[in-house]
Amino acid sequence: MSEAPKSLNFIEHIIEEDLANGFPKERLRFRFPPEPNGYLHIGHASSICLNFGLGLRYSSPVNLRFDDTNPVKEEQEYVDAIKRDVKWLGYNWDTERYASDYFQQLYDWAVQLIEEGKAYIDSQSSEEMAAQKGTPTEPGTHSPYRNRTIKENLELFEGMKQGEFEEGSHVLRAKIDMASSNMLMRDPIMYRILHKAHHRTSTDWCIYPMYDWTHGESDYIEQVSHSLCTLEFLPHRELYDWFLDQVYDKTKVRPKQREFARRNLSHTVVSKRKLLKLVDEGVVNSWDDPRMPTISGLRRRGYTPESIRNFADTIGIAKRDNLIDVSLLEFHVREHLNKVAPRVMGVLDPVKVVITNYPEGKEEWLEAENNPEDVSSGSRQVPFSREIYIEKDDFKEEANRKFFRLKLGSEVRLKNAYIIKANSCSKDTDGNITEIQCTYDPRSKSGSGTEESLRKVKGTLHWVSIKHALEAEIRIYDRLFLDESPDTHKDKDFMEFINPDSLKVIKGYLEPSLKNVEIQDRVQFQRLGYFCVDQDTSQGNLVFNKTVGLRDTWAKIQQNN
RNA sequence: UGGCCUAUGGUGUAAUUGGCAACACAGCUGGUUUUGGUCCAGUCGUUCUAGGUUCGAGUCCUAGUAGGCCAACCA
Numbered sequence: 252m253s254e255a256p257k258s259l260n261f262i263e264h265i266i267e268e269d270l271a272n273g274f275p276k277e278r279l280r281f282r283f284p285p286e287p288n289g290y291l292h293i294g295h296a297s298s299i300c301l302n303f304g305l306g307l308r309y310s311s312p313v314n315l316r317f318d319d320t321n322p323v324k325e326e327q328e329y330v331d332a333i334k335r336d337v338k339w340l341g342y343n344w345d346t347e348r349y350a351s352d353y354f355q356q357l358y359d360w361a362v363q364l365i366e367e368g369k370a371y372i373d374s375q376s377s378e379e380m381a382a383q384k385g386t387p388t389e390p391g392t393h394s395p396y397r398n399r400t401i402k403e404n405l406e407l408f409e410g411m412k413q414g415e416f417e418e419g420s421h422v423l424r425a426k427i428d429m430a431s432s433n434m435l436m437r438d439p440i441m442y443r444i445l446h447k448a449h450h451r452t453s454t455d456w457c458i459y460p461m462y463d464w465t466h467g468e469s470d471y472i473e474q475v476s477h478s479l480c481t482l483e484f485l486p487h488r489e490l491y492d493w494f495l496d497q498v499y500d501k502t503k504v505r506p507k508q509r510e511f512a513r514r515n516l517s518h519t520v521v522s523k524r525k526l527l528k529l530v531d532e533g534v535v536n537s538w539d540d541p542r543m544p545t546i547s548g549l550r551r552r553g554y555t556p557e558s559i560r561n562f563a564d565t566i567g568i569a570k571r572d573n574l575i576d577v578s579l580l581e582f583h584v585r586e587h588l589n590k591v592a593p594r595v596m597g598v599l600d601p602v603k604v605v606i607t608n609y610p611e612g613k614e615e616w617l618e619a620e621n622n623p624e625d626v627s628s629g630s631r632q633v634p635f636s637r638e639i640y641i642e643k644d645d646f647k648e649e650a651n652r653k654f655f656r657l658k659l660g661s662e663v664r665l666k667n668a669y670i671i672k673a674n675s676c677s678k679d680t681d682g683n684i685t686e687i688q689c690t691y692d693p694r695s696k697s698g699s700g701t702e703e704s705l706r707k708v709k710g711t712l713h714w715v716s717i718k719h720a721l722e723a724e725i726r727i728y729d730r731l732f733l734d735e736s737p738d739t740h741k742d743k744d745f746m747e748f749i750n751p752d753s754l755k756v757i758k759g760y761l762e763p764s765l766k767n768v769e770i771q772d773r774v775q776f777q778r779l780g781y782f783c784v785d786q787d788t789s790q791g792n793l794v795f796n797k798t799v800g801l802r803d804t805w806a807k808i809q810q811n812n
Numbered sequence: 813u814g815g816c817c818u819a820u821g822g823u824g825u826a827a828u829u830g831g832c833a834a835c836a837c838a839g840c841u842g843g844u845u846u847u848g849g850u851c852c853a854g855u856c857g858u859u860c861u862a863g864g865u866u867c868g869a870g871u872c873c874u875a876g877u878a879g880g881c882c883a884a885c886c887a
Contacts, residue, residue: 388814432815443885567825778847805848
């Protein structure tokens with residue numbers, strides 16, 4: 252077996268360089284560190300695939316670590332959803348960790364910093380501290396509390412921990428440099444008082460560590476070798492390193508933070524706050540609404556884990572701003588579903604066809620291939636009868652040579668069945684076609700091997716026998732936003748670009764083999780697209796979500812005319 | 813009136829670290845096909861600008877330009 256030489260992304264280059272410089276491969280360790288304050292989305296999928304992909308590549312453990320330092324926003328529900336989504340994507344974490352597991356260690360280290368004169372209690376309001384912080388172009392000024400005695404600091408910190416103070420009355424700050432060009436180094440807050448129960452530690456603590464103080468130390472505790480995050484954390488790196496310096500023991504692995512650019516997907520938003528707004532304002536029905544770019548939404552839409560992993564792999568990882576066209580994601584789901592989704596026939600916008608020379612009351616069960624891409628998938632039987640539905644779009648009274656479908660006076664193949672010829676049609680008073688009268692060639696039955704069955708006719712249509720058809724609710728989705736990058740307009744809110752027609756619910760008529768489908772089953776409605784059984788399906792009420800349409804060359808030809 | 817990051821086809825990412833700019837998607841043209849799907853073949857098109865170093869620059873240096881990030885008791 253030869254493996255195609257795959258080029259490395261810049262993170263892999265860094266790791267290779269570290270290994271070349273003597274870092275032991277067995278000490279490589281990664282982590283995926285979500286905050287349990289919302290659902291995972293396609294952007295997280297990229298990060299998950301990066302970290303777990305590195306774990307697979309180097310046979311290294313990857314921890315799932317919940318960054319749960321803010322009980323105001325975090326909930327167990329999100330922890331459960333995140334675990335479900337990571338598993339569904341196909342990854343196994345080494346150990347499940349929580350930053351809250353480290354609260355005691357973090358506290359002890361904080362005490363140590365105070366004792367070393369590197370941290371102090373500030374007792375000003377957040378407004379006062381903000382005023383002293385300066386601006387990116389002007390240095391800050393020192394807090395009047397900056398030079399409290401170590402003893403006083405220790406007593407106050409202990410008091411904070413014991414719950415003696417109100418929220419907002421005191422914070423612990425690192426004593427670094429109020430004149431630093433990096434705003435994060437201007438005496439950052441390490442702890443704040445929050446009289447709020449935590450989803451894991453309950454009321455054990457009423458002081459909670461801030462992100463910067465927690466994250467790097469957690470990496471260190473877990474001995475994560477490469478701590479990967481998005482680019483907006485780049486300025487945090489200096490502080491990450493500073494905090495690490497305070498506790499670092501040279502015999503241990505020193506975690507290295509490196510930053511990559513967040514992946515942006517066109518025609519959507521990927522920010523928990525914005526996604527939450529879509530849910531709260533009823534633009535979508537839930538976090539797992541199939542229009543949402545959340546992992547759970549994509550799953551419900553019919554996306555496969557493989558397709559998402561391949562997508563993440565293809566878009567790669569880099570440091571520049573990007574806007575990835577959603578059509579690339581669609582390509583990957585088509586690519587996978589083409590191989591695995593059974594083919595079935597369903598008519599979504601029906602018009603009745605009567606085959607006038609087919610005996611009334613007669614029915615035949617015809618053999619239909621389940622998937623031409625997978626011979627092992629076998630075949631099934633579909634019923635044929637005198638009255639069938641075809642798509643309205645598949646018939647025109649007159650059309651030019653490019654129209655490979657049914658028109659008066661010409662022939663077309665019914666998939667898996669017979670060649671029919673349209674002779675006439677009926678219309679209602681508004682001129683809408685209500686019925687097409689055809690005749691069929693009884694010797695042209697698919698697979699019969701007769702000369703007539705082998706005739707080449709230009710078009711092949713899908714169809715469904717009216718008498719046998721299953722009615723189903725079909726949910727057709729379109730992109731949620733009309734603009735390719737709705738949240739990057741300076742003067743317009745992303746909500747202004749919402750596509751009012753992102754969901755269309757219609758009734759479809761399906762072949763009877765679909766009677767016993769299960770939730771999440773994925774199929775291809777031939778010539779239309781890929782569809783997935785929605786969880787709203789119940790006894791006698793079939794609901795399908797459209798995952799994505801087939802590539803549609805005909806639509807393109809029409810558009811260009 | 814600051815600091816930091818980034819710049820390669822329409823999109824995303826590569827380039828053996830200074831040595832013929834490539835892969836995928838999208839587009840276009842043909843072929844196959846009982847899905848206008850799939851598949852196959854072909855084609856289009858790229859190093860932000862100006863200098864510099866070098867036999868040789870996408871890669872290194874300088875300046876410029878453009879975009880992004882940074883002043884939450886969020887992560």
